[in-house]
Amino acid sequence: MSPLDKKLLRDLWRMKSQAAAIAAVIALGVLINVMMGGLINTLEETKRAYYERYRLADVFAPAKRAPNRLLKDIAALPGVAAVEGRIQGGALIDLQGVDVPIRARVLSLPESGSPRLNDYYLVDGRRMDPTRDDEILILNGFAKAHGLKPGGSISATINGEKRTFDIVGLVQAPEYLFSVAPGELAPDDSRFAVIWASEDALAKTFDLDGAFNEALVSLSRGASLPAVLSGIDRLLDPYGGLGAYGLADQTSNRFIVEELKGLRSSSTVVPPIFLAIAAFLLYIVVSRIVQSxxxxxxxxxxxGYSNFAVAAHYFKFVLAIATGGALLGCLLGIFSGCGMAQLYQNYFKFPFLAFEVEPRAFIMGMTVSVLAASIGALFVLIGVFRLSPAVAMRPPAPADYSRTMALAQFIKLRLDQPSRMVLRRLVRQPMRAVSAIVGIAAGMALTVTQLSVLGSFNSSLDLSFSVIDRSDLSVSFVEPIGQKAIYELKRIEGVIEVEPFRSVPAILRNGLRSCRGGIEGLQSEPHLNRAVDKEVKPIYVRSDGIILSKALADKLAIDPGETLTIDVREGRRPILEVPVVAIANTLLGAPAYFERHALNRAMKEPGRVSGAFMRIDTAHAAEIYRTLKEMPIVAGVNVKGEARQAFQRLMDEGAGSVRYIMTAIAAIITFGIVYNSARIAFAERARDLASMRVIGFTKGEATFVLLGELGVITLAALPLGAILGYALLQLVASGFSTDLYQIPADFVPDAHGTAALAVIVAAAFSGFLVKRDVDRLDLISVLKTRE
Amino acid sequence: MDSPSLAFKVRDLTKIYGSGVSAVHALRGVDLDVREGEITVLLGASGSGKSTLLNILGGLDTATAGSVHFGRENLTAMSDDELTLYRRNHVGFVFQFYNLMPSLTAFENVELVTEIATSPLSPGEALDVVGLTERRDHFPAQMSGGEQQRVAIARAIAKQPEVLLCDEPTGALDSKTGRMVLKVLQDVNERLSTSVLIITHAAATADLADRAVYLADGRVKDIVVNEERKRAEEISW
Structure with missing residues (x-):
């Protein structure tokens, strides 16, 4: 080994703690990129494999009642690979000890036990005996949430008929990765069940002998989805077809796609910023090390070593740190990506994981680290090479102070000696101070942004569940019924206020853009569930036009004054042309509001209600739930508090958990930046500090000179960090938003306060660590070497 | 030594640092002949220009005007790369503060130079010349100042340079250790016939030189030729 390489190794060893701190920062920057890339690839690959293995349908076509022979006609459509007809319907489950009735979906299984499409994965228990009509399989998540096991039984009301079933198996299904009750936004395992029962039993219950009410279709390669959809719609139309839709509009799939989209967009926006900041720090640190x-x-x-040989030596030095950090980041990234994927496996309820790493993240992490380190070293080396060796070997000449005489006079009068030293050093090398300030501010900006995203989501929940929705619960009816039902609800003891609504499923279109959703028909001056504008003032619902949520208007690219086409998928299925009159500020979901009577008029169904928002006296809650459970018209009850909790869980356990991790990494990077700044300052000043100590300054005074500078830089970084953080939030907020919820890019004071505090704590702790080194300065050895 | 050839021929050498009002004239037209195989001592007060002269002779710094010839080659006309090769192949340096790499052992510090030289002594031989064979695996921090300086000399002579340039080699040492270092330099001069240039504050050092050059205010003030050199052991300061 050449002596230069030995020097390299020993220098690395000598600077091991600082090299480790630098490598750790770059490792974190790379880690989060590799982790997120691997996580998303793994989840997407797993989803694909799961869908494929369990033959999830490409098209879902619900109808009222279609004869089984129609399945042959559907199979004959060009582009259709396989067809399966099944019976599906709503149910209410009555669990002991649970007051609120639980909604469920029942699905039929063919006699063979395994359907051609939409197969299931048996987690526990056994398959159904096709000859028994009282055996069911139940969705694993729901069973777990309520402690149900194979061998137990459950009581359910299906199509008005209350029956008890034996649970023989717990299953997972790609169709229900997320179980979301109709009319709700966030999935909640405990409040929505899926039951698989024998086809014969359900045919009897729903009076569908020899018929089906949902066709599942898989497409052959290269098939045109729109063509198949319209072909199926044409065939099913005489049988009450409700409109076939593709997998993209299937609820569970939409959730998972949105979650993955949210993950992907937050991983394409945020981790590169982390990496960029880590790279910036690496650049600064490397240039200062080489300078020293x-x-x-x-x-x-x-x-007589050539410039090339010297440069090569220092490049090896910085590359060792940069690639070391990047490699560590890759390794840890793979590990944590696997760990995260396993967390997500539970969350998404995948029965298996298909691991897949993201090579681009490796390459990007490596390249960025190496480039940043090389450029940092290169700039300094070019500068040093320009000097003659004689000059380079001497310590740099003291800066010219003559220009700062006015300042010097001022500070001489006002400041003591150590303070003057702090100030002069800042003034003497302003670029050094500026780069340290920018570095710390960048770290703080990351933290501010992450905390703001978390805070914004909480304010979204507040806005949605306290300001927009002021009810305690909402009730939905089995089918749209007359106003009388509202009086029944009002009569229940403890009910304070009841506000009916009419909602219809519809496809909203604007030109080529379309969106499956629904129309909420509200009172013209609603109290309990309202539309609000940007200033959070209520918008009155109008009968001459529709109010769209911001998310929906954006998706359809429609502005107030333009006309929206509403393709209603219920009742007589009218197609309405309605002007958009206002845009509502909603952060959860993408509702469209219309006046209820106007909607009913358009449907030619006067006086109908689909459900009601209710305010109740919570002292009577249990009785009210029980009463509702007994009412045959009630299809489901949504308790607002539970819905809010479900959303909170969505944030904490799903894509949200990544946000917590990113916040933690942002905080660590911030600390890394502050600590490195302190360390470098110490390394550069060790000799000066020792000289001060020799002259007779105390340890405290010497420390003050060193840390005073860090203090000034930290304080200067705080306002800049706040501004950068706010700017960064504007960039990334949309990346964190999905179809389900929007993250507003609002100023979140708490986030700024907490981030500033974190920076101050990091500075104080770094100061403490560096102070120990000042206290330990070896005065004799410093003086033995040259001035 | 009837008419020995010249190691360096310096003519009208001028060096100005900075410009305008802050310009510092380090050298103001120096003329000097340094003979091959001799020990030349440069003396003068601080700021007299002796370090600047030595740095230019060593190819560490460039002149503002004038010329320096090393043999037939004109140093003042050399590019940066040519100066690098010149230093690598012909010049050995010894500095006041040794400038050893703290992270390398004595042996490795010497190896740093033998690595890039064309026909070097082995690091072991060079350490033997300065009498430090048994300290070869020690780090600078484990050695006394005199030992460190001897390692620096070993490092400088290992490449078998034609000239050895020493900037205050005893400046950081006590007189006893300093004498030992000077003795090593004298040995090197005698054993390897290397031309040696020594900068010093200590006037007594002039006694061991063939020629003592006195500099003042950037000019050569006087040159004293010693008919008889003293041994390093004989001088004191």
Missing amino acids: EREEIGLLKAF
């Missing part, structure tokens, strides 16, 4: 080696560079040149 100026005299050794001059010496090597004096011996």
Whole structure:
């Protein structure tokens, strides 16, 4: 090994703690990129494999009642690979000890036990005996949430008929990765069940002998989805077809796609910023380390080493740190990506995981680290090479202070000696101070942004569940019924206020853009569930036009004044042309509001209600739930508190958990930046500080000179960090938003306060660590070497 | 030594640092002949220009005007790369503060130079010349100042340079250790016939030189030729 390489290794060893701190920062920057890339690839690959293995349908076509022979006609449509007809319907489950009735979906299984499409994965228990009509399979998540096991039984009301079933198996199904009750936004395992029962039993219950009410279709390669959809719609139309839709509009799939989209967009926006900031820090640190080696560079040149040989030596040095950090980041990234994927496996309820790493993240992490380190070293080396070796070997000449005489006079009067030293150093090398300020501010900005995203989501929940929705619960009816039902609800003891609504499923279109959703028909001056504008003032619902949520208007690219086409998928299925009159500020979901009577008029169904928002006296809650459970018209009850909790869980356990991790990494990077700044300052000043100590300054005074500078830089970084953080939030907020919820890019004071506090704590802790080194300065050894 | 050839021929050498009002004239037209195989001592007060002269002779710094010839080659006309090769192949340096790499052992510090030289001594031989064979695996921090300086000399002579340039080699040492270092330099001069240039504050050092050059205010003030050199052991300061 050449002596230069030995020097390299020993220098690395000597600077191990600082090299480790730098490598750790770059490792974190790379880690989060590799982790997110691997996580998303794994989840997408797993989803694909799961869908494929369990033959999830490409098209879902619900109808009222279609004869089985129609399945042959559907199979004959061009582009259709396989067809399966099944019976599906709503149910209410009555669980002991649970007051609120639980909604469920029942699905038929063919006699063979395994359907051609939409198969299931048996987690526990056994398959159904096709000859028994009282055996069911139940969705694993729901069973777990309520402690149900194979061998137990459950009581359910299906199509008005209350029956008890034996649970024989717990299953997972790609169709229900997320179980979301109709009319709700967030999935909640405990409040929505899926039951698989024998086809014969359900045919009897729903009076569908020899018929089906949902066709599942898989497409052959290269098939045109729109063509198949319209072909199926044409065939099913005489049988009450409700409109076939593709997998993209299937509820569970939409959730998972949105979650993955949210993950992907937050991983394409945020981790590169982390990496960029880590790279910036690496650049600064490397350039300062190389700068501090100026005299050794001059010496090597004096011996006759060429610029190239010296440069190669220092490049090896910085590359060792950069690639070391990046490699560590890759390794840890793969590990944590696997760990995260396993967390997500539970969350998404995948029965298996297909691991897949993201090579681009490796390459990007490596390249960025190496480039940042090389550029940092290169700039300094070019500067040092320009000097003659004789000059380079001498310590840099003291700066010219003559220009700062006015300042010097001022500070002489106002400041004591150590303070003057702090100030002069800042003034003498303003670029150094500026780069340290920008570095710390960048770290703080990351933290501010992450905390703001978390805070914004909480304010979204507040806005949605306290301001927009002021009810305690909402009730939905089995089918749209007359106003009388509202009086029944009002009569229940403890009910304070009842506000009916009419909602219809519809496809909203604007030109080529369309969106499956629904129309909420509200009172013209609603109290309990309202539309609000940007200033959070209520918008009155109008009968001459529709109010769209911001998310929906954006998706359809429609503005107030333009006309929206509403393709209603219920009742007589009218197609309405309605002007958009206002845009509502909603952060959860994408509702469209219309006046209830106007909607009923358009449907030619006067006086109908689909459900009601209710305010109740919570002291009577249990009785009210029980009463509702007994009412045959009630299809489901949504308790607002539970819905809010479900959303909170969605944030904490799903894509949200990544946000917590990113926040933690942002905080660590911030600390890394602050600590490195302190360390470098110490390394550069060790000799000065020792000299001060020799002259007779106390340890405290010497520390003050060092940390005073860090203090000034930290304080200067705080306002800049706040501004950068706010700017960064504007960039990333949309990346964190999905179809389900929007993250507003609002100023979140708490986030700024907490981030500033974190920076101050990091500075104080770094100061403490560096102070120990000041206390331990070896005065004699410092003086033995040259001035 | 009837008419020995010249190691360096310096003519009208001028060096100005900075410009305008802050310009510093380090050298103001120096003329000097340094003979091959001799020990030349440069003396003068601080700021007299002796370090600047030595740095230019060593190819560590460039002149503002004038010329320096090393043999037939004109140093003042050399590019940066040519100067690098010149230093690598012909010049050995010894500095006041040794400038050893703290992270390398004595042996490795010497190896740093033998690595890039064309026909070097082995690091072991060079350490033997300065009498430090048994300290070869020690780090600078484990050695006394005199030992460190001897390692620096070993490092400088290992490449078998034609000239050895020493900037205050005893400046950081006590007189006893300093004498030992000077003795090593004298040995090197005698054993390897290397031309040696020594900068010093200590006037007594002039006694061991063939020629003592006195500099003042950037000019050569006087040159004293010693008919008889003293041994390093004989001088004191």
